[in-house]
Amino acid sequence: MGAGVIGLSIAHELTVAGHRVRILAAQNALSSVSAAAAALWFPHDVARSAQVLNSAQVTHQRLQQLASRSDTGVRMRQGTVLMRRADTDTSWTCAVPQYEWLDASQLPADLVPGTGVSGVRCTVPVASTDVYLRWLHAAVLALGVRMRTTEVWDLRKVLDQENPDALVVAAGIRSAALLADDDETYPIRGQVVRLANPGLIEWVIDNDNPGGLTYVVPREHDVVCGGTGDRGSWDEQVDSQVEQAILRRALALVPALVGQPVLSRAVGLRPARTSVRVEAVAGYDRPVFACYGHGGAGFTLSWGDATRIAGLIGPA
Incomplete structure (x- = not known):
């Protein structure tokens, strides 16, 4: 259930393990929240447990391998996570092969972060979402995965009508309603x-910017500027005033973007949860598994959690 980056990754890993896989989804990957993401490897808006960090590390390794291929849309890019608080959580650094601590004097000269700011500099995967999701979609089809576009409201009907040996719920923000046993899931509006890319290749994240969450992520042909983190909001409409505030913060942080035209805009609902849910779900007449609640870290955890689901189900 689900054809976003999580669902497609799971389908890939289960097929490689020898299973025959069918995907049911209300929309394809390019219409899902995955398509709105900046797709920078970073565990954003997700509780960072040992399990999450392990999945992040597995995904980093897989995406690094895919970055060697020109058709995947994945590239390894260097960048900086700015830190404005002494208690900033840097546990994610254990999942990257190399990183460097920077004090204010070592920050890149073209950043304008303000005073009292330090940072972590590292190289991580960045995906151009349209290219990557098309590649991943094509890859699972080539493996023999079948896909059907359909609205699903009742998992028991799916079990009766589709007659699967096992079912995996990876439907993002809708997953909790489908399973009906979860009151811990909520949206975070992003x-x-x-903008057009003037030649930038380095990304920057400024989670604690006084004006609000700020990130600038250059990709092949554009630069994704964000963002927002509106917890509990189901509003999927673009807000022009919010966009202007995002641009003010992004251009102050990276002045090289001044004057670049807007190419597109998007809103997505990150499927957040008190903790990522990757487990068997009781109460059904055959195996049902959950894989959702990734917040803003769907790309970051995708291959790791797909591997975990494949391990729970076992080989064919």
Whole structure:
């Protein structure tokens, strides 16, 4: 259930393990929240447990391998996570092969972070979402995965009508309603604006910017500027005032973007949860598994959690 980056990754790993896989989804990957993401490897808006960090590390390794291929849309890019608080959580650094601590004097000269700011500099995967999701979709089809576009409201009807040996719920924000045993899931509204890329290759994240969450992620043909983190909001409409505030913060942080035209804009609802849910779900007449609640870290955890689901189900 689900054809976003998580669902497609799971389908890939289960097929490689020898299973025959069918995907049911209300929309394809390019219409899902995955398509709105900046797709920078970073465990954003997700509780960082040992399990999450392990999945992040597995995904980093897989995406690094895919970055060697020109058709995947994945590239390894260097960048900086700015830190404005002494208690900033840096546990994610254990999942990257190399990183460097920077004090204020070592921050890149073209950043304008303000005073009292330090940072972590590292190289991580960045995916151009349209290219990557098309590649991943084509890859699972080539493996023999079948896909059907359909709205699903009742998992028991799916079990009766589709007669699967096992079912995996990876439907993002809708997963909790489908399973009906979860009151821990909620949306986090993210809004981004995409600018033409003047030649930037380095990304920057400024989670604690006084004006609000700020990130600038250059990709092949655009630069994703964000963002927002509106917890509990189901609003999927672009807000022009919010967009102007995002641009003010992004351009102050990276002045090289001044004057670049807007290419597109998007809003997505990150499927957040008190903790990522990757487990068997009781109460059904055959195996049902959950894989959702990734917040803003769907790309970051995708291959790791797909591997975990494949391990729970076992080989064919």
